[in-house]
Amino acid sequence: xxxxxxxxxxxxxxxxxxxxxxxxxxxxxxxxxxxxxxxxxxxxxxxxxxxxxxxxxxxxxxxxxxxxxxxxxxxxxxxxxxxxxxxxxxxxxxxxxxxxxxxxxxxxxxx
Amino acid sequence: xxxxxxxxxxxxxxxxxxxxxxxxxxxxxxxxxxxxxxxxxxxxxxxxxxxxxxxxxxxxxxxxxxxxxxxxxxxxxxxxxxxxxxxxxxxxxxxxxxxxxxxxxxxxxxxxxx
Numbered sequence: 001x002x003x004x005x006x007x008x009x010x011x012x013x014x015x016x017x018x019x020x021x022x023x024x025x026x027x028x029x030x031x032x033x034x035x036x037x038x039x040x041x042x043x044x045x046x047x048x049x050x051x052x053x054x055x056x057x058x059x060x061x062x063x064x065x066x067x068x069x070x071x072x073x074x075x076x077x078x079x080x081x082x083x084x085x086x087x088x089x090x091x092x093x094x095x096x097x098x099x100x101x102x103x104x105x106x107x108x109x110x111x
Numbered sequence: 112x113x114x115x116x117x118x119x120x121x122x123x124x125x126x127x128x129x130x131x132x133x134x135x136x137x138x139x140x141x142x143x144x145x146x147x148x149x150x151x152x153x154x155x156x157x158x159x160x161x162x163x164x165x166x167x168x169x170x171x172x173x174x175x176x177x178x179x180x181x182x183x184x185x186x187x188x189x190x191x192x193x194x195x196x197x198x199x200x201x202x203x204x205x206x207x208x209x210x211x212x213x214x215x216x217x218x219x220x221x222x223x224x225x
Binding site: 004033040041042043045048058090092097099100101102103104105 | 120143145147152153154155156157160201203212213215216217218
């Protein structure tokens with residue numbers, strides 16, 4: 001009964017380093033999403049996927065890349081981290097037309 | 112374009128009093144509407160949704176929301192607030208006719224004092 005699992009939960013990066021955030025869902029959902037949450041900004045969509053092998057840009061895609069090689073996994077990559085990418089990142093999944101199930105988040109600090 | 116407005120950054124309520132968290136929306140067609148709650152250091156949790164039918168929707172933890180098409184609103188309500196209801200609340204909308212993503216409001220912080 002895991003739902004949506006995000007790893008890692010916390011990470012500190014130096015400017016210019018790269019990393020990958022992993023999101024896994026066990027609900028057989030077609031859609032998956034990556035959001036970032038910043039104070040006063042609410043949730044902003046970074047990238048999303050409507051199915052295995054497909055990805056699309058959201059509201060704030062610059063500096064991020066994603067891949068959906070398997071239906072249950074959605075990876076978010078930062079190739080060269082910047083302090084502006086300090087944020088809390090949330091993954092979510094959904095069925096077509098359904099509400100979202102969220103992971104517990106990854107708190108990323110870039111110094 | 113779709114949008115969601117939560118006009119209050121923060122709502123303060125005394126325990127036992129009724130609470131309302133406001134949400135208005137703009138979509139080109141008929142909406143799907145959602146409320147989510149976020150407790151500190153946690154992900155968002157689903158509270159309730161309006162798809163069709165009765166304008167008063169009941170959800171988790173005693174919360175309910177009223178869909179008002181003429182005012183394009185979907186306010187979250189609870190008859191008697193608890194201190195444990197203190198959290199960040201997000202309203203979200205999607206145009207029923209599209210496969211688009213949910214659009215979230217910026218969130219309203221609810222603080223319930225004993």
